[in-house]
Amino acid sequence: MQLPTPSELKGKRTDLGLTQNDLARRAGVSQPLIARIESGDVDPRLSTLKKIIDVFEDVEKEDIQVGNIMNTNVISAAPEDHIDVAVQIMEKHSISQIPVLSKGVPVGSISEEMIIRSLADKKKSAVSxxxxxxxxxxxxxxxxxxxxxxxxxxxxxxxxxxLVLEIGQVVGVVTKYDIVKLLSE
Structure with missing residues (x-):
């Protein structure tokens, strides 16, 4: 494991928009200590370095709001649609579930699993x-x-x-995949 250099710590702090004072307060250390660490005048204790890195991680998580990662193209179906329409939508977009919206308002969801369960009880034509x-x-x-x-x-x-709502209307959707994608950015 390689420890960050003083210039890397300073760069990370400025990238996150933190002042030395902000970082010091959140890490529970003094601002002069942060200044000395960033200038290379002092080698911090490992516990102090961990506190600083923990603050960086917390700030990175705070900055991410759903509106920044949501998909605005919400693929959905209407409650009046037939099941075969939902199947076609899921197949076309390679997804296994979709929200059901009525005039932009969420009223339910439909998934491959629900459809498969229904096929066990009914004929294909009846389900579709x-x-x-x-x-x-x-x-x-x-x-x-x-x-x-x-x-x-x-x-x-x-x-x-x-689903992401604004003034009662769906404006976006976030899935597990969207969260996982954050790791590659």
Missing amino acids: HMLIREMMGDSFPTVSPNADIKMVSHMLERNPAV
């Missing part, structure tokens, strides 16, 4: 002609565009997607 509202499940949870990514990450542990 069913209306989505007859089969749909609960809506995905919703958040505002300024919601913190940590909160949404916890919601995605139990849900396949989170």
Whole structure:
């Protein structure tokens, strides 16, 4: 493991928009110590370096709001659509579930799993002609565009997607894939 150099620490701090005073306060150390570490005058204790790096990680997470990573092209179906329409949408976009929206407002969700369960009980032709509202499940949870990514990450542990609402209308969607993509950026 390679420890960051003083110039790397300073660069990271400035990239995150932190002043030396901000970093010192959040890390529980003095501002003069931060200045000395960044200038290379003093080698920090490992515990102090860890505190600084923890602050950097916290600030990086704080800066990510759902509105910055959401997909604005929300692929959805309407409750009046037939199941075969939902299947075509999922197939076309290579996705396994979609929100059900009525005039931009979330009213439910439909997934491959729900459709497969119905096929076990009914004939294919009967299922494909069913209306989505007859089969749909609960809506995905919703958040505002300024919601913190940590909160949404916890919601995605139990849900396949989170819808983003603004003035009661769906303006975006966040999936587990969107969160994982953050690691490669």
